[in-house]
Amino acid sequence: MAKRTRTVISPRKAPSQARSSQLVDAIVEAAIRVLIRQGARRFTTVRVAEEAGVSVGSLYQYFPNKAALLFRLQADEWNETWSVLEQILSDRRYAPLDRLRRVVLAFFRSERQEAALRVALDDAGALFRDAPEARAHLTRATRTVRDFIDEAIPGVPTAQRTFAADFLLTSMSAVAEKITEQGRSRADVDTWARASAEMYCRYLDSLNAEAARQ
Numbered sequence: 001m002a003k004r005t006r007t008v009i010s011p012r013k014a015p016s017q018a019r020s021s022q023l024v025d026a027i028v029e030a031a032i033r034v035l036i037r038q039g040a041r042r043f044t045t046v047r048v049a050e051e052a053g054v055s056v057g058s059l060y061q062y063f064p065n066k067a068a069l070l071f072r073l074q075a076d077e078w079n080e081t082w083s084v085l086e087q088i089l090s091d092r093r094y095a096p097l098d099r100l101r102r103v104v105l106a107f108f109r110s111e112r113q114e115a116a117l118r119v120a121l122d123d124a125g126a127l128f129r130d131a132p133e134a135r136a137h138l139t140r141a142t143r144t145v146r147d148f149i150d151e152a153i154p155g156v157p158t159a160q161r162t163f164a165a166d167f168l169l170t171s172m173s174a175v176a177e178k179i180t181e182q183g184r185s186r187a188d189v190d191t192w193a194r195a196s197a198e199m200y201c202r203y204l205d206s207l208n209a210e211a212a213r214q
Helices: 018-038 045-052 056-060 066-089 096-113 115-123 132-152 158-181 186-213
Strands: none
Touching: 018 045, 018 066, 018 115, 045 056, 045 066, 066 096, 066 115, 066 132, 096 115, 096 132, 096 158, 096 186, 115 158, 132 158, 158 186
8 A cells, every 4th residue: 555645734944034034925915815715726826926926936935835835824824813812811810711701702703804714724624634733733722721721720630621621622613613604793703702601611610619519
């Protein structure tokens, strides 16, 4: 049986000068426009280069293939979203459950803003869903939520805290994705976010209460 070749999604090189950084930014912005307008199936490096007004050779200096360029778009979305969520969850001026309410609302709103891009990226998700680079981003999100759960319900047994973190991350992602794909208004998305947040808060409260009784 032939060995399966893994698609290279890491950038070929990082821009080192202002001009090259501007070139990469122009390519990434053009890629977003092409992806949203034409979808993943018609997304090609040639179309992106034409949209950006650069040669395909210039594009290939930084992105070795279509998958690498698509992953850059996905990674940028993940980084932007989780940077905001990490700031909210670590802000100890607010009580843990207040932070949770704020982070769920912020996450749902972010998913709504990125809905068109996410749907197009999902069409090409098989290119990098199982790649080490993608797993690294999932690890970051999981660690962030688990750290928060450890703070929010410290008296709960470790196994239950681990499950609680997985439950929050999985259900929040699934519900937000489903709702925002339907093209709901911001008011509708906010309503779903607040209802979801209250459900999560009550769940954590119940775990704390159970731990206190034992």
